[in-house]
Amino acid sequence: MIGIELEELMARRDFRSVATELSKENPVDIAQLLSELEDNDLAVVFRLIEKKLAAETFSYMDQEQRQILLQIFSKKEIKAVLDEMFADDVVDTLEDMPSNVITSILDNIDEKTRARVNKLLQYDEFTVGSIMTTEFIELYPEMTVEEALLKIRRLGIHSETVYTCYVVEERHLIGIVTAKDLLINEPTTEVKYLMQENFIVVNTRDDKEDVANLFRKYGLIAIPATDSEGCIVGIVTFDDAIDVLTEETTEDMHKMAAMTASDDTYLKTSVFDHAKHRIVWLLILMASAAVTGFLILSNDEIFKIMPMLIAFIPLLMDTGGNCGAQSSTLIIRGLSIGELKFSDFFEIVWKEFRVSLLISAVLASVGGLGTYFILGDAKVAIVVSVSLIVTIVVAKLIGCILPVLAKKCNLDPAFMASPLISTIIDFCSMVIYFNVAYLLI
Amino acid sequence: MIGIELEELMARRDFRSVATELSKENPVDIAQLLSELEDNDLAVVFRLIEKKLAAETFSYMDQEQRQILLQIFSKKEIKAVLDEMFADDVVDTLEDMPSNVITSILDNIDEKTRARVNKLLQYDEFTVGSIMTTEFIELYPEMTVEEALLKIRRLGIHSETVYTCYVVEERHLIGIVTAKDLLINEPTTEVKYLMQENFIVVNTRDDKEDVANLFRKYGLIAIPATDSEGCIVGIVTFDDAIDVLTEETTEDMHKMAAMTASDDTYLKTSVFDHAKHRIVWLLILMASAAVTGFLILSNDEIFKIMPMLIAFIPLLMDTGGNCGAQSSTLIIRGLSIGELKFSDFFEIVWKEFRVSLLISAVLASVGGLGTYFILGDAKVAIVVSVSLIVTIVVAKLIGCILPVLAKKCNLDPAFMASPLISTIIDFCSMVIYFNVAYLLI
Numbered sequence: 001m002i003g004i005e006l007e008e009l010m011a012r013r014d015f016r017s018v019a020t021e022l023s024k025e026n027p028v029d030i031a032q033l034l035s036e037l038e039d040n041d042l043a044v045v046f047r048l049i050e051k052k053l054a055a056e057t058f059s060y061m062d063q064e065q066r067q068i069l070l071q072i073f074s075k076k077e078i079k080a081v082l083d084e085m086f087a088d089d090v091v092d093t094l095e096d097m098p099s100n101v102i103t104s105i106l107d108n109i110d111e112k113t114r115a116r117v118n119k120l121l122q123y124d125e126f127t128v129g130s131i132m133t134t135e136f137i138e139l140y141p142e143m144t145v146e147e148a149l150l151k152i153r154r155l156g157i158h159s160e161t162v163y164t165c166y167v168v169e170e171r172h173l174i175g176i177v178t179a180k181d182l183l184i185n186e187p188t189t190e191v192k193y194l195m196q197e198n199f200i201v202v203n204t205r206d207d208k209e210d211v212a213n214l215f216r217k218y219g220l221i222a223i224p225a226t227d228s229e230g231c232i233v234g235i236v237t238f239d240d241a242i243d244v245l246t247e248e249t250t251e252d253m254h255k256m257a258a259m260t261a262s263d264d265t266y267l268k269t270s271v272f273d274h275a276k277h278r279i280v281w282l283l284i285l286m287a288s289a290a291v292t293g294f295l296i297l298s299n300d301e302i303f304k305i306m307p308m309l310i311a312f313i314p315l316l317m318d319t320g321g322n323c324g325a326q327s328s329t330l331i332i333r334g335l336s337i338g339e340l341k342f343s344d345f346f347e348i349v350w351k352e353f354r355v356s357l358l359i360s361a362v363l364a365s366v367g368g369l370g371t372y373f374i375l376g377d378a379k380v381a382i383v384v385s386v387s388l389i390v391t392i393v394v395a396k397l398i399g400c401i402l403p404v405l406a407k408k409c410n411l412d413p414a415f416m417a418s419p420l421i422s423t424i425i426d427f428c429s430m431v432i433y434f435n436v437a438y439l440l441i
Numbered sequence: 442m443i444g445i446e447l448e449e450l451m452a453r454r455d456f457r458s459v460a461t462e463l464s465k466e467n468p469v470d471i472a473q474l475l476s477e478l479e480d481n482d483l484a485v486v487f488r489l490i491e492k493k494l495a496a497e498t499f500s501y502m503d504q505e506q507r508q509i510l511l512q513i514f515s516k517k518e519i520k521a522v523l524d525e526m527f528a529d530d531v532v533d534t535l536e537d538m539p540s541n542v543i544t545s546i547l548d549n550i551d552e553k554t555r556a557r558v559n560k561l562l563q564y565d566e567f568t569v570g571s572i573m574t575t576e577f578i579e580l581y582p583e584m585t586v587e588e589a590l591l592k593i594r595r596l597g598i599h600s601e602t603v604y605t606c607y608v609v610e611e612r613h614l615i616g617i618v619t620a621k622d623l624l625i626n627e628p629t630t631e632v633k634y635l636m637q638e639n640f641i642v643v644n645t646r647d648d649k650e651d652v653a654n655l656f657r658k659y660g661l662i663a664i665p666a667t668d669s670e671g672c673i674v675g676i677v678t679f680d681d682a683i684d685v686l687t688e689e690t691t692e693d694m695h696k697m698a699a700m701t702a703s704d705d706t707y708l709k710t711s712v713f714d715h716a717k718h719r720i721v722w723l724l725i726l727m728a729s730a731a732v733t734g735f736l737i738l739s740n741d742e743i744f745k746i747m748p749m750l751i752a753f754i755p756l757l758m759d760t761g762g763n764c765g766a767q768s769s770t771l772i773i774r775g776l777s778i779g780e781l782k783f784s785d786f787f788e789i790v791w792k793e794f795r796v797s798l799l800i801s802a803v804l805a806s807v808g809g810l811g812t813y814f815i816l817g818d819a820k821v822a823i824v825v826s827v828s829l830i831v832t833i834v835v836a837k838l839i840g841c842i843l844p845v846l847a848k849k850c851n852l853d854p855a856f857m858a859s860p861l862i863s864t865i866i867d868f869c870s871m872v873i874y875f876n877v878a879y880l881l882i
Contacts, residue, residue, distance in 0.1 A: 024639050028659050153625045162621050163604055163662075179620055180603050184594045198465045216687060218469050219680030221604075221662065238679055239660030245683070246657060249690050250774055253697075257770035257859065258763055266775045267785060271792060275799040278767050282760060282804060289759040290811070293752035300751055303744070310741055311734035313754060314867050318730040319723060321762075322699055322860050326719050329698035333691055334707045344708060351712060358716040363723060370731070418698065418859050419763050426755050 006033050010041055019048040027053060031060035043072045055084030059092070062268075066093055070101070075108045082109045087116035088133040088240070094121065119233075128211050129204040131244060132225045132234035137165040139177060141192035145185050152179070164222050166232050167195045173224055173232040175199070201226055204233055209248050213338055215241035252336055256329070256417035258285065281419065288423040292317075292430055299434045302441075308380050309437060312371075313430070316387055319363065320395040320429040321422035327352050327399030328421050332413045335403060342408050348400050356396035360389040379440065387436045391429040398424060447474050451482055460489040468494060472501035484513045496525030500533070503709075507534055511542070516549045523550045528557035529574040529681070535562070560674075569652050570645040572685060573666045573675035578606040580618060582633035586626050589618070605663050607673050608636045614665055614673040616640070642667055645674055650689050654779055656682035693777055697770070697858035699726065722860065729864040733758075733871055740875045743882075749821050750878060753812075754871070757828055760804065761836040761870040762863035768793050768840030769862050773854045776844060783849050789841050797837035801830040820881065828877045832870040839865060 009018045022030055022045070030049065034057070037045060046069060049057060058066065058081050070078060082090050082105070090113065094102045102121075106114050116134040123129025137155055139148050152162055165182070167175040175195030185194055200218055202211050204225045214223060215238050222235045251261035258281035262269055269277075296313070303310050331348065334340035340348065368385030372378060399421050403413035450459045463471055463486070471490065475498070478486060487510060490498060499507060499522050511519060523531050523546070531554065535543045547555050557575040564570025578596055580589050593603055606623070608616040616636030626635055641659055643652050645666045655664060656679050663676045692702035699722035703710055710718075737754070744751050772789065775781035781789065809826030813819060840862050844854035 026639065026641065026659060149624065162624070179624070183590065183603070183620070183624075198467065200467065216683050218467060219683070221679075238662075238683075242657050242660070242679075242683065242686070245686070246778060250778070253694070253770055253774050256694075257766045259767050259770070265780050266771055267781070267788060267792075271795040271799065274792070274796045275803075278764075278796070279800055279803055282763055282767075282800065283807060285763050286756060286760050286804060286808060289756040290752075290808075292755040292759075296754065297749065297752035300744075300748060303741075303751075307741060308738065310744075310751075311731075311738035313737065314733040314758065314871075315727060315730040317755065317758070318733075318864060318867065319727050321863070322723055322726050323719075325698045325860060326700050326723075329694055329700070330707055333694050337687060337691070339706050340708070347708060351708075351715070354712040355715045355719070358712065359720055359723065362716075362720055363727060366724060367727060419766060422762070423759060426759065430755075 006037070006045070010037075010045065015044075015048055018045060019050075022049050023053065027056035028060050030057045031062075035062055035065060039068055042068060047077075051080060052084055055081050059085050059089035063093070067097065070105065078105060078108045079110070083113060086133050086135060087113060087120055088131065090117050091120045091130070095125075123204065126207060126209075127204060128202050128206045128208050128225045128236060129234070131208050131211075131240045132204065132236045133161065133240075134234045135161050136222075136224070136232070136235045137162060138168045138232070139165045139191050141167055141169055141174065141190070141195070143191045144187060145182050145189045145191070145194070146187035148177070148182055148191055149187075152182075161222065161235065161237065164224075164235075166224055166235075167191055168232060171231040173201065173226055173230060176224070199224070202236070203228065208236075208244050211236055212241040212244040212248065216245065216337070248336075252332070252414040255412060255414035256332065258282070258417075258419035285419055285423050289426065292423075292427045295427065295430050295434075299430075302434060302437050305441060306377075306380060306383075306437070308375055308377060309383065309433075312380075312384050312387075312433070315367070315384075316391055316429045316433055317422075317426045319388065320391040320425040321418070323356070323359065323392050324395040324399035324421040324425045325418035327396045328403050328417050331400050331403040332417060335407050335413050340404075342404060345404050348404065349397065352396045352400040353393070356393045359396075360392035363392060364388040383433075383437050383440050386440070387429070387433045390432045390436070391425070394428050394432065395421075395425045398428070447478070447486070451478075451486065456485075456489055459486060460491075463490050464494065468497035469501050471498045472503075475506065476503060480509055483509060488518075492521060493525055496522050500526050500530035504534070508538065511546065519546060519549045520551070524554060527574050527576060528554060528561055529572065531558050532561045532571075536566075564645065567648060567650075568645060569643050569647045569649050569666050569677060570675070572649050572652075572681045573645065573677045574602065574681075575675045576602050577663075577665070577673070577676045578603060579609045579673070580606045580632050582608055582610055582615065582631070582636070584632045585628060586623050586630050586632070586635070587628035589623050589632055590628075593620070593623070602663065602676065602678065605665075605676075607665055607676075608632055609673060612672040614642065614667055614671060617665070640665070643677070644669065649677075649685050652677055653682040653685035653689065657686065657778070689777075693773070693855045696853060696855035697773065699723070699858075699860035726860055726864050730867065733864075733868045736868065736871050736875075740871075743875060743878050746882060747818075747821060747824075747878065749816055749818060750824065750874075753821075753825050753828075753874070756808070756825075757832055757870045757874055758863075758867045760829065761832040761866040762859070764797070764800065764833050765836040765840035765862040765866045766859035768837045769844050769858050772841050772844040773858060776848050776854050781845075783845060786845050789845065790838065793837045793841040794834070797834045800837075801833035804833060805829040824874075824878050824881050827881070828870070828874045831873045831877070832866070835869050835873065836862075836866045839869070 034042060034045060042065060046054060094105065137152055163179045165177045166173055167177060175197045176199045177191055177195045181194045200214055200220060200223050202223055202225050204227055211223060222237045224232050225234045225236060226232050254261045260277040262277055331340060364385040367388050368381045371384050372381035402416040406413045406416045475483060475486060483506060487495060535546060547558065578593055604620045606618045607614055608618060616638045617640045618632055618636045622635045641655055641661060642665050645668055652664060663678045665673050666675045666677060667673050695702045701718040703718055772781060805826040808829050809822045812825050813822035843857040847854045847857045
């Protein structure tokens with residue numbers, strides 16, 4: 001079904017067809033269809049969706065549209081939707097709302113969900129606690145496979161959370177059992193003989209990005225989260241981990257382009273917010289570039305001796321910046337997916353040093369010969385070549401060292417990307433250029 | 442267990458402890474431990490691992506180490522390892538090997554796996570076929586829940602592939618049933634009453650990146666892949682999708698920093714290959730920067746009239762480059778995660794235009810006033826301010842238009858990132874600068 005069809009059916013007030021068509025769709029797609037509707041039609045269409053599907057759709061909708069619905073809904077309707085949702089999705093819905101709205105909504109959901117939601121609301125947004133769900137299946141070591149299957153049958157509402165069950169003794173997590181293990185073993189076997197005692201587990205206060213990386217590394221469907229005493233309090237599922245990975249990568253990319261990261265999508269962010277996210281770094285970088293400018297100005301007598309040197313300012317600054325950007329991007333990405341560590345520091349520096357020698361040899365030859373053939377001035381060609389070599393080596397070293405050091409100092413390496421590195425290297429390249437020029441003249 | 446412990450145990454030739462310790466570990470971690478061993482120890486330790494765990498570990502090892510093992514192993518050992526692996530992991534192992542090795546290995550695995558591997562080897566590396574596995578559970582509409590569970594029990598070897606079963610009629614995929622549905626329903630219910638007939642399905646020839654994005658969008662554990670006639674031939678699982686997403690993002694980042702993407706990790710890539718991946722773009726960009734240089738050289742009489750203008754070359758070029766980088770990064774990332782489409786073109790341009798006006802107002806004020814107070818020259822300050830405004834607007838527009846156009850022309854938008862955009866904007870900013878200066882003098 002496409003948006004235009006929905007609009008046509010709504011225009012004809014053919015609600016029955018709308019209901020039939022929507023019931024065939026995936027909640028993610030329904031949420032997308034709803035996002036294209038007028039505010040007036042939103043509640044009308046939402047009410048046509050079957051209860052369970054509606055709750056799932058609600059958890060995929062924009063915060064803005066969810067607020068509109070919650071304002072229109074009766075208390076009974078709010079309860080119907082929220083009771084069907086995962087506790088962590090309810091928390092997502094509540095997070096950005098004013099506290100009086102949160103309180104009034106919490107009053108309307110069932111006690112069990114309320115307790116879960118309250119608990120989840122306490123976790124910092126960077127922690128595992130903020131993305132975990134508290135719905136999971138607890139088993140006991142003495143249970144038989146048959147009893148375990150019975151419990152799953154009774155409790156297992158949401159598919160992604162039933163495929164790994166957690167074996168608990170005195171509230172402590174002691175093992176995991178997969179649904180597959182239960183399916184392929186004899187009904188009388190006790191759970192303790194099936195459970196894996198070596199499993200990946202995280203703490204609710206761990207950084208959610210680190211946990212998302214565990215999913216990437218081990219390819220798991222869910223990871224249990226325990227409190228400081230080793231008691232299981234929730235699980236993180238792979239779909240939430242994919243969301244975290246996507247968000248974190250987007251954030252990294254934005255930082256790498258000298259912007260403050262934003263939670264909202266590009267089109268949803270206002271012009272003013274866009275400007276706000278970008279301006280601070282632009283001002284800092286502009287001020288730094290001004291310093292390079294004054295360095296050039298205070299050395300401008302060199303252009304009286306060799307006026308042609310002025311032509312190579314962009315070439316040196318750009319090449320240095322590009323070389324630094326290459327190195328810093330490789331290192332930042334390597335650090336962020338856990339491929340590189342601080343202990344690789346010397347290996348990285350040594351590798352970049354050799355790469356920079358190779359690259360500078362080629363670029364300096366091409367640059368130097370090109371200059372000589374076009375301008376016919378051997379002295380200028382030599383100054384350009386030598387400056388290129390030194391600039392490239394320095395650029396590659398700065399580009400690889402700064403991100404690793406940032407990581408070591410617990411700063412985000414993503415800030416040590418192209419724009420900042422370029423500005424630093426601009427300055428260095430001009431210092432190198434003038435010194436080489438003075439030396440050779 | 443950490444690498445040092447393993448080394449110590451190996452030094453003491455305490456193989457029994459090695460075997461015990463390794464049996465407690467996750468295959469991903471064992472593969473990492475093995476990667477730190479000397480080649481001589483590798484086969485010794487690998488043979489200590491229990492058969493099933495060994496096969497899983499093998500699928501997580503480096504290609505290099507796998508080759509070493511395959512050379513040392515007897516035919517029987519090769520068969521033991523490969524028979525336990527997923528067909529798609531066997532394909533990964535074979536892919537980079539010389540064809541005579543592939544043939545000799547294929548001779549050594551069982552017929553069923555060989556047929557599967559042969560089929561998978563035919564798919565292009567960019568397609569769904571190259572990442573799917575051919576192991577999945579087929580059910581028929583008339584089967585009862587009990588019969589279905591029996592089939593899973595009989596076939597379901599690998600956990601991630603049993604949680605969704607595929608209902609087939611005359612080889613055509615007509616529905617999906619989750620393991621959860623089977624668990625919570627009566628044993629006598631027929632599968633056709635439980636199956637979902639609306640489900641996400643892809644073609645084996647589809648782009649694997651697009652399919653990975655479906656996992657991101659819908660949060661699924663597995664997606665079935667059919668041939669052009671609608672017959673199911675394999676499934677893609679979420680862990681392979683996470684790998685694809687990670688690879689594609691890394692590739693995007695590398696392209697955005699003007700590098701050819703590499704399959705290998707940073708440390709595994711040789712110095713020569715690193716240089717090769719980076720040098721082509723550096724040469725192109727250096728040549729473009731030279732053009733900007735000659736533009737400056739041919740306008741150098743302006744510096745005789747107003748020598749101070751030379752100080753603002755870096756400031757204008759850097760600010761323009763940074764503004765362009767911000768816009769292009771936002772757009773490239775938005776396009777790559779499907780948040781932005783070509784149809785948003787005018788909205789994007791209009792938004793960037795307004796953002797650029799806001800930003801240029803602030804930057805031009807700060808830049809202009811700063812210049813005036815430091816240099817005390819109102820004329821220079823005006824030239825700098827006006828040039829900044831025009832440069833920022835042009836930079837933001839180029840930065841947002843080029844990636845969208847690239848996408849429309851089926852080019853990778855990632856190439857339209859910072860380095861290329863900066864070089865283009867450098868030239869534009871100097872044209873603007875000189876024209877403004879001539880106009881105002």
